[in-house]
Amino acid sequence: MALIVQKYGGTSVADCARIEHVADKVCAARRAGHDLVIVVSAMSGETDRLLGLGKNLAPRPSLREMDVLLATGEQVTIALTAIAIEQRGIKARSFTGAQVKILTDGAHGKARIEAIDEEQLRAALAANCIPVVAGFQGVDDVGDITTLGRGGSDTTAVALAAALKAGECQIYTDVEGVYTTDPRMVPEARRLERITFEEMLELASLGSKVLQIRAVEFAGKYNVPLRVLSTFKEGAGTLITYEDTAVEAPIVSGIAFNRDEAEITLLGVPDEPGTAAHILGPVSEANIVVDMIVQNVARGGRLDFTFTLHRNDCAQAMEILEAHRARIGAGSVVGNERVVKISLVGVGMRSHSGVATRMFQTLAREGIGIRLVATSEIKISVVVDEKHLEAGVRALHEAFKLHAAPQQDCLPQTARKQA
Ligand code: ADP
Ligand code: ASP
Ligand code: MG
Numbered sequence: 001m002a003l004i005v006q007k008y009g010g011t012s013v014a015d016c017a018r019i020e021h022v023a024d025k026v027c028a029a030r031r032a033g034h035d036l037v038i039v040v041s042a043m044s045g046e047t048d049r050l051l052g053l054g055k056n057l058a059p060r061p062s063l064r065e066m067d068v069l070l071a072t073g074e075q076v077t078i079a080l081t082a083i084a085i086e087q088r089g090i091k092a093r094s095f096t097g098a099q100v101k102i103l104t105d106g107a108h109g110k111a112r113i114e115a116i117d118e119e120q121l122r123a124a125l126a127a128n129c130i131p132v133v134a135g136f137q138g139v140d141d142v143g144d145i146t147t148l149g150r151g152g153s154d155t156t157a158v159a160l161a162a163a164l165k166a167g168e169c170q171i172y173t174d175v176e177g178v179y180t181t182d183p184r185m186v187p188e189a190r191r192l193e194r195i196t197f198e199e200m201l202e203l204a205s206l207g208s209k210v211l212q213i214r215a216v217e218f219a220g221k222y223n224v225p226l227r228v229l230s231t232f233k234e235g236a237g238t239l240i241t242y243e244d245t246a247v248e249a250p251i252v253s254g255i256a257f258n259r260d261e262a263e264i265t266l267l268g269v270p271d272e273p274g275t276a277a278h279i280l281g282p283v284s285e286a287n288i289v290v291d292m293i294v295q296n297v298a299r300g301g302r303l304d305f306t307f308t309l310h311r312n313d314c315a316q317a318m319e320i321l322e323a324h325r326a327r328i329g330a331g332s333v334v335g336n337e338r339v340v341k342i343s344l345v346g347v348g349m350r351s352h353s354g355v356a357t358r359m360f361q362t363l364a365r366e367g368i369g370i371r372l373v374a375t376s377e378i379k380i381s382v383v384v385d386e387k388h389l390e391a392g393v394r395a396l397h398e399a400f401k402l403h404a405a406p407q408q409d410c411l412p413q414t415a416r417k418q419a
Contacts, residue, residue: 002166002168004167004168005037005158006029009044011044012173012232021231022081023081026081026085026090038081038092038131040078047073050072054069063108067144070147078095091130092130094132094133094134095131098139102117103138104138104140104146108144111140135152137152149212155215157169158218161219162219162222170227170237174230174232176230176235177229177237177238179192180253180255180402189397194241196240202343206256252400253348254346255343256342257340257341258343259386260312261310261383262311263335263383264307265306268302269302271301280307283309290308291374292307292381305330308339315335318333321333339385340388344396345379346378347378356373366388368384368391371384
């Protein structure tokens with residue numbers, strides 16, 4: 001039987017009863033004849049609790065020490081999960097990232113996996129023992145513990161599946177798969193049987209935290225069959241796959257939203273070559289990532305320049321821009337931390353026009369003003385006031401009929417011919 005990597009998220013290992021349930025599932029899969037490697041997250045809430053402890057002591061604690069601290073969350077659950085599996089008569093052994101030797105770069109808090117040493121895991125498998133590996137953590141080339149960024153256990157699982165050439169990487173979580181939007185916000189959201197890597201990548205990068213973006217990148221790059229399923233309810237979940245227009249190709253596959261947005265506007269900046277670089281240069285030097293950028297048409301040689309960024313970076317970016325305001329020649333700098341981004345994603349947009357118009361009409365009917373717009377081949381994003389988030393997502397979900405299985409008339413031309 002194939003090797004399967006199974007990853008269990010924070011809510012799936014939230015307490016001993018849930019860990020026992022996970023151990024039952026793991027043992028059932030083992031008894032069905034599968035070779036297994038298990039990856040677990042910290043108990044839900046634990047990573048936040050540890051972050052809070054560090055921040056109690058220093059507003060910007062050392063990133064190296066924070067990684068040592070955060071990695072303890074997963075160390076607890078690997079041991080408990082291994083104990084619970086062994087109690088059921090199947091051999092198991094816990095491994096921290098460093099014990100496996102999941103080698104990363106040294107970027108604490110957002111490290112990237114560079115290599116995985118398979119030896120320990122292969123030896124455990126050969127000894128009929130289930131390895132239980134700590135997600136979210138690795139070790140750099142000087143032996144320091146690193147972490148992979150929030151939600152990073154997904155990436156650990158996919159990277160292990162790629163390294164071990166597993167038949168499938170299964171991400172077990174607290175929902176039954178990938179839905180048309182977050183089912184916690186829209187109860188009518190529908191589970192997707194399949195979604196393409198490309199769409200999943202957009203959804204993840206636009207705020208759907210069901211999978212960490214790097215996990216999807218890895219799975220696409222190394223061709224790892226990836227499935228999202230529920231720990232608590234049996235079912236096929238959602239398969240992330242290469243594009244297959246004959247199966248399910250709606251114009252819009254899903255709606256993502258991001259609450260962590262902020263917007264900064266510089267009013268009355270000179271309309272001259274180089275202004276955008278003068279504004280964004282000092283911001284990027286502080287390692288602050290800018291997302292959407294809009295510059296309006298100049299009047300009287302002056303224009304307004306707006307960009308969006310992560311809400312956590314807004315105060316620092318405002319400080320930087322205030323310090324550079326005179327040099328930039330801006331009238332004033334205005335920050336707004338009460339905005340959100342809503343995005344429609346679907347590979348079908350490539351072959352269909354009119355999606356933006358329908359989106360804008362829907363939002364207008366709800367009385368929702370659009371502050372900024374960005375598009376790519378397979379997505380349209382709008383920034384709106386925070387207070388409109390739920391109404392906006394619900395109205396769009398309804399307008400694009402995402403609660404219902406895709407109909408024939410939703411298929412793009414190429415698929416319609418095949419269907
Ligand atoms: P885990 O702890 O198992 O890693 P996460 O909280 O990271 O779980 O991810 C699962 C959550 O993702 C769900 O509880 C759901 O609220 C959220 N989510 C956001 N968008 C979607 C979506 N399109 N489909 C499914 N879940 C989504
Ligand atoms: N425990 C980490 C977090 O909460 C990693 C994960 O759950 O994937 O972000
Ligand atoms: Mg997660």
